[in-house]
Amino acid sequence: MICFCSQPMRTIAVLGGGIGGLATSYYLCRNPQVTKVEELGLEGEVLPVTYSHIASKNRYLYVNGQLHKMPSRISELLRTVPPFSRPLLLSVASELLVTKSKEDDESIHSFVSRRLGKELADIAVDSLCRGVFAGDCRKLSVRSCFPPFYDAEQRRGSLILGMLLGSGPTPVISPGSLAQRSIKESWAQWSLRRGVESLPESLAEYLQQSGKVQLHREAAVKQIHPSASGWKVHLEDGVVSADHIISALPAKALSSVLPSSCQPLIQQLQDVSSVTVAVINLEYEGSILPVMGFGHLVPSSEDRGLLGVVYDSIPFPQHNRPDGQTTRLTVMMGGAWFQEVFGPPEAVTEEHLIARATEAVQCHLGVTTAPIWSRVALQRDCIPQYYLGHFSKVESMRHFIRENNLPLSLTGSSYDGVSVNDVIFSGRTAVQELLGTGV
Numbered sequence: 506m507i508c509f510c511s512q513p514m515r516t517i518a519v520l521g522g523g524i525g526g527l528a529t530s531y532y533l534c535r536n537p538q539v540t541k542v543e544e545l546g547l548e549g550e551v552l553p554v555t556y557s558h559i560a561s562k563n564r565y566l567y568v569n570g571q572l573h574k575m576p577s578r579i580s581e582l583l584r585t586v587p588p589f590s591r592p593l594l595l596s597v598a599s600e601l602l603v604t605k606s607k608e609d610d611e612s613i614h615s616f617v618s619r620r621l622g623k624e625l626a627d628i629a630v631d632s633l634c635r636g637v638f639a640g641d642c643r644k645l646s647v648r649s650c651f652p653p654f655y656d657a658e659q660r661r662g663s664l665i666l667g668m669l670l671g672s673g674p675t676p677v678i679s680p681g682s683l684a685q686r687s688i689k690e691s692w693a694q695w696s697l698r699r700g701v702e703s704l705p706e707s708l709a710e711y712l713q714q715s716g717k718v719q720l721h722r723e724a725a726v727k728q729i730h731p732s733a734s735g736w737k738v739h740l741e742d743g744v745v746s747a748d749h750i751i752s753a754l755p756a757k758a759l760s761s762v763l764p765s766s767c768q769p770l771i772q773q774l775q776d777v778s779s780v781t782v783a784v785i786n787l788e789y790e791g792s793i794l795p796v797m798g799f800g801h802l803v804p805s806s807e808d809r810g811l812l813g814v815v816y817d818s819i820p821f822p823q824h825n826r827p828d829g830q831t832t833r834l835t836v837m838m839g840g841a842w843f844q845e846v847f848g849p850p851e852a853v854t855e856e857h858l859i860a861r862a863t864e865a866v867q868c869h870l871g872v873t874t875a876p877i878w879s880r881v882a883l884q885r886d887c888i889p890q891y892y893l894g895h896f897s898k899v900e901s902m903r904h905f906i907r908e909n910n911l912p913l914s915l916t917g918s919s920y921d922g923v924s925v926n927d928v929i930f931s932g933r934t935a936v937q938e939l940l941g942t943g944v
């Protein structure tokens with residue numbers, strides 16, 4: 506899908522109708538001032554989960570065939586908490602003495618092993634990387650995946666000092682905004698009353714009504730060619746002329762529509778890999794969870810294909826069935842291990858995925874009953890992987906664009922962060938850079 510805003514004397518084409526493309530178009534249409542989500546009429550829909558909520562306080566890892574609750578109080582850092590073999594405070598204290606790396610990038614596993622010890626890297630951080638990127642911490646870049654970790658060491662020589670003293674730019678928070686409210690109320694996470702999909706739906710509706718945007722729904726971009734005034738964008742439903750393109754397409758998708766004159770940018774875009782995740786939603790009769798929390802993660806040493814389980818009913822009971830007590834879970838599988846564990850995504854059956862997911866729920870949570878409902882979503886190439894060197898690769902892409910005066914901006918999850926917040930921020934940044942900081 507493509508949507509574009511016509512600014513005075515300028516047509517800007519936004520490629521990609523995900524959160525990235527919609528947010529970019531939203532900021533374009535709201536020029537000259539930056540918008541706030543509540544102007545979408547969603548403020549009353551937000552379901553915040555604070556840090557004090559049990560779903561945020563209780564974090565679990567499934568290791569050595571057991572569910573282990575992670576330390577969440579200082580007292581728990583002072584004693585040995587399984588599955589770890591020594592008090593975590595020892596790892597944290599010795600981190601202060603570790604010298605700074607001179608490398609301009611490092612794998613997450615190497616970085617954490619060096620600064621906090623191999624056990625934390627093998628168990629906790631391996632699980633965390635599977636819970637965010639569905640990726641392998643031995644391949645992922647610490648600089649691109651967890652910039653605050655990298656910046657803390659570079660600027661303060663230590664993670665702990667970086668956390669205590671600060672190590673990155675102070676974000677500009679608009680007064681009275683939802684972001685300011687989330688800080689004031691200590692939100693750990695959020696959702697929306699009608700599901701997160703109501704965010705893209707509301708964005709699309711806003712754009713439709715803005716009068717500035719022409720939405721091309723279900724119209725894939727086939728090719729883009731340079732023209733005298735910018736670009737000709739060839740879609741399934743016609744051709745659009747644009748002075749500038751902001752791409753919120755997955756990097757590989759952009760690489761396949763750019764003209765061959767854009768090499769080596771095309772090759773660099775193709776090198777941004779993504780992984781496939783099987784998302785299995787399960788619903789059980791009654792209250793079946795042995796623990797309360799957001800969910801649990803599984804390190805690759807325990808089960809390579811089973812990334813973790815989300816206890817959806819705990820943080821967002823509002824989404825539970827009104828007619829009775831059920832428990833909703835989401836099992837995440839595959840990621841960087843998909844092909845190895847399940848084979849080619851096009852060949853795997855839903856039955857096999859459901860069987861694997863229900864077996865994990867039985868094994869990890871002791872659930873003996875069968876689910877009363879299930880749904881399988883095979884999310885193909887859905888989470889970009891920021892491997893070692895990703896930062897330099899993205900810098901080189903943007904250098905090529907500047908050096909060749911290409912009227913092209915790169916946004917979306919392939920470059921500067923994979924979360925919804927990252928993607929929205931990347932859209933806002935692209936619009937600020939294009940239209941000036943007054944946006």
Ligand SMILES: Cc1cc2nc3c(=O)[nH]c(=O)nc-3n(C[C@H](O)[C@H](O)[C@H](O)COP(=O)(O)OP(=O)(O)OC[C@H]3O[C@@H](n4cnc5c(N)ncnc54)[C@H](O)[C@@H]3O)c2cc1C
Binds near residue numbers: 523526724918926
């Ligand atoms: C299973 C899963 C769970 C997640 N959980 C969380 C979470 O809890 N918290 C969080 O912050 N983030 C989460 N994320 C990440 C977040 O959802 C994504 O990073 C974000 O939605 C990416 O948005 P995007 O617009 O960059 O990319 P996309 O959503 O991939 O959008 C790209 C769009 O481009 C379109 N497109 C592709 N090719 C073409 C073409 N040739 N022409 C036109 N259009 C094209 C696609 O159809 C798509 O609509 C999760 C992601 C997944 C997969």
Ligand SMILES: C=Cc1c2[nH]c(c1C)Cc1[nH]c(c(CCC(=O)O)c1C)Cc1[nH]c(c(C)c1CCC(=O)O)Cc1[nH]c(c(C)c1C=C)C2
Binds near residue numbers: 565800801802812925
């Ligand atoms: C791009 C894909 C993302 C997925 N989840 C997130 C993103 C950005 C958001 C996210 N998920 C977790 C964290 C770390 C939070 C924390 O523990 O401080 C973030 C920012 C971890 C996580 N992910 C899942 C679970 C059950 C957990 C543990 C949460 C906790 O214990 O508090 C589920 C899950 N979400 C994604 C994947 C691949 C996954 C796998 C189990 C996608």
